Amino acid sequence: MERLLTTEEIAEYLRVDVVTIRRLINRNELPAYRIGGEYRFTESDLENYLQRQRVGVKSAEPGSPLSGTIEAGPFFEWIHKVLQGKQTSPSDVVKSDRFDRFTDQARRVLKLSQDEAQRFKHNYVGTEHLLLGLIDEGEGTAIQALNNLGVELAKIRANIEIIVSHGDRVVLGDIGLTPRAKKVIELAVDEARRLDHHYIGTEHLLLGLLREGEGIAAGVLESLGVTLEHARTEVQQLLSKHAENETIPVPPVPSEATSLLSEGAPELICSSCNAHSPVYFHYCFNCGQPLKPE
Numbered sequence: 001m002e003r004l005l006t007t008e009e010i011a012e013y014l015r016v017d018v019v020t021i022r023r024l025i026n027r028n029e030l031p032a033y034r035i036g037g038e039y040r041f042t043e044s045d046l047e048n049y050l051q052r053q054r055v056g057v058k059s060a061e062p063g064s065p066l067s068g069t070i071e072a073g074p075f076f077e078w079i080h081k082v083l084q085g086k087q088t089s090p091s092d093v094v095k096s097d098r099f100d101r102f103t104d105q106a107r108r109v110l111k112l113s114q115d116e117a118q119r120f121k122h123n124y125v126g127t128e129h130l131l132l133g134l135i136d137e138g139e140g141t142a143i144q145a146l147n148n149l150g151v152e153l154a155k156i157r158a159n160i161e162i163i164v165s166h167g168d169r170v171v172l173g174d175i176g177l178t179p180r181a182k183k184v185i186e187l188a189v190d191e192a193r194r195l196d197h198h199y200i201g202t203e204h205l206l207l208g209l210l211r212e213g214e215g216i217a218a219g220v221l222e223s224l225g226v227t228l229e230h231a232r233t234e235v236q237q238l239l240s241k242h243a244e245n246e247t248i249p250v251p252p253v254p255s256e257a258t259s260l261l262s263e264g265a266p267e268l269i270c271s272s273c274n275a276h277s278p279v280y281f282h283y284c285f286n287c288g289q290p291l292k293p294e
Contacts, residue, residue: 004033004040012126012178013046015214103201105140109133117175121167126178127215128160130205140202145234151224159220180215184208195236203235
């Protein structure tokens with residue numbers, strides 16, 4: 001049996017309000033099931049409705065997940081396949097070993113997004129919940145980028161609270177991602193690939209939310225002056241600064257040389273590996289490179 005979708009899920013997917021969905025039902029344009037005073041929809045009925053509304057066909061843009069970027073490697077191909085699953089939830093991403101390229105912070109964002117959906121009493125995780133998850137996590141490059149762009153995080157939450165209504169029933173257990181939220185994760189993976197990163201962090205999730213462009217999250221961010229271009233530029237600048245500030249760790253002095261170094265005695269520092277050696281050494285005890293007296 002197909003999974004049944006709620007009115008809110010259909011509205012989120014089509015990016016219209018709930019009233020519009022009810023009008024479509026009343027005009028017999030969108031089939032629905034009436035269950036206990038509420039409407040439910042099948043995915044096949046929604047797909048048939050969309051096919052009837054189709055006014056033109058064009059190929060996917062170069063670089064979009066649908067035109068080959070997700071197929072750029074086994075990982076991208078696999079994640080694309082998984083996200084097409086009917087019941088994919090944030091927990092599926094967090095728990096799966098195959099999602100080990102997501103940083104701990106990115107995984108926390110996904111977990112927190114499900115918590116936000118439950119707080120709203122929603123039985124789906126949409127782009128707005130992912131954005132709230134980013135804010136709740138509170139750290140990482142995404143938050144730094146938003147702060148540097150002059151965005152007040154409290155305004156993001158306030159705007160979402162105004163736009164999104166709360167449900168009337170408590171929702172327990174894992175909650176599925178909406179099609180838009182799945183697309184955001186795919187786009188985040190693709191953003192990491194574009195930047196030649198071997199991980200998916202909060203910054204990639206932020207770029208995915210903006211690049212998706214049609215969900216509630218993208219609308220809220222754009223209303224606060226955040227564009228994809230500005231965010232990309234800020235993320236790249238932050239990552240460049242992080243790389244510049246990284247220091248080469250100093251290897252410990254080999255045990256054979258420990259007895260030769262007394263506290264406070266002058267040392268030579270290897271220009272290749274930064275290891276410390278006694279001043280009378282001609283070669284680094286750690287890497288074997290010649291030592292040059294200062």
